Amino acid sequence: MNKDHIHLKLGTVREASADAIVSEINNDLIFAPEAHCSLGTEVDTDIIRQCLAIGKLDLGDAVVTDAGDLDARWVIHAASMNYDQVSSEESIVNSLRASLQRAAEIGARTVAIPPIGMATSNIPIKRVSELLLSEVLRHDTRESTVEEVTFFLPDRNMMRVFDECLKQV
Numbered sequence: 001m002n003k004d005h006i007h008l009k010l011g012t013v014r015e016a017s018a019d020a021i022v023s024e025i026n027n028d029l030i031f032a033p034e035a036h037c038s039l040g041t042e043v044d045t046d047i048i049r050q051c052l053a054i055g056k057l058d059l060g061d062a063v064v065t066d067a068g069d070l071d072a073r074w075v076i077h078a079a080s081m082n083y084d085q086v087s088s089e090e091s092i093v094n095s096l097r098a099s100l101q102r103a104a105e106i107g108a109r110t111v112a113i114p115p116i117g118m119a120t121s122n123i124p125i126k127r128v129s130e131l132l133l134s135e136v137l138r139h140d141t142r143e144s145t146v147e148e149v150t151f152f153l154p155d156r157n158m159m160r161v162f163d164e165c166l167k168q169v
Contacts, residue, residue, distance in 0.1 A: 001139045003169075007150040008162050013038050016112030016152055017071040020064075022099045024087075024116045027057045027079035036085050038114040039075070044068025047075060060094030062102050072112070076102045081120045089131060092117035096135045104144035111149050115158060125158055129165040137169060 013021045023038040025031075029051035031043050039047075050065035057063055057079040067075050078095035080087045096116055103111050113136075117128045136149050153159045 001136055001141050001146070001149065003137065003166060005141075005148045006133065006136055006166060007148065008159055008166070009150055009152050010154075010156070010159055011152050012040070012154065013112045013114045013152045014040060014070065016150065018110040018112040018150065019072060019108035020074040020076050020103050020106065020111045021067060021070060021072045022062075022076045022078050022096070022111060022113045022116070024080050024095070024114055024120065025051075025077045026081050026083045026085065027059045027061070028083050029054060029057065029063070029077060029079070030083065035083065036081070036119050038116075039070075044070070051077060060091045060098060062095055062098035064102050064106055074106055074108065076111075078116055080116050085120050087117040087120040087123075089123060089127070092121070092123075092128065093131050093135050096132060100136070100139045100144070100146060103146050107145045109145055109147045111146055113149060113151050115151065115153055115162075118158070125161045126165065129162045130169065133162070133165055133169050
């Protein structure tokens with residue numbers, strides 16, 4: 001993917017208007033108040049039911065459900081952590097790679113992505129941004145429908161770091 005097709009926006013993926021929204025979640029696909037999920041705590045019950053029917057994923061994998069009441073067609077659940085809510089560099093990269101593959105499989109053109117791993121690891125912001133942006137840039141658009149990716153970032157500091165990293169990668 002080309003840098004020109006990667007965008008940064010303040011906010012959360014819940015606010016995204018995209019074909020597909022990536023949501024970081026545990027590999028058990030369990031939505032609980034104490035469990036981190038990029039969609040927050042108010043998740044559409046249809047999404048929860050679909051995830052329960054799917055069951056457990058391998059760490060680093062991703063799965064697609066309908067988007068429920070979100071302004072998207074699909075949610076791609078990226079299993080970047082176990083239920084212990086700890087992500088590694090490997091699980092962050094693998095879950096994003098799997099998410100982009102699922103996006104291509106369903107024909108998504110626009111994809112909204114949270115800062116996978118920021119709330120679930122002790123990895124510095126700069127390193128997480130390098131991992132995520134590098135993986136998106138590696139995504140082969142010749143064999144993919146994905147045309148545009150927008151990272152939704154929760155604060156100006158993270159936005160600044162991602163912006164600096166995007167200029168350097």
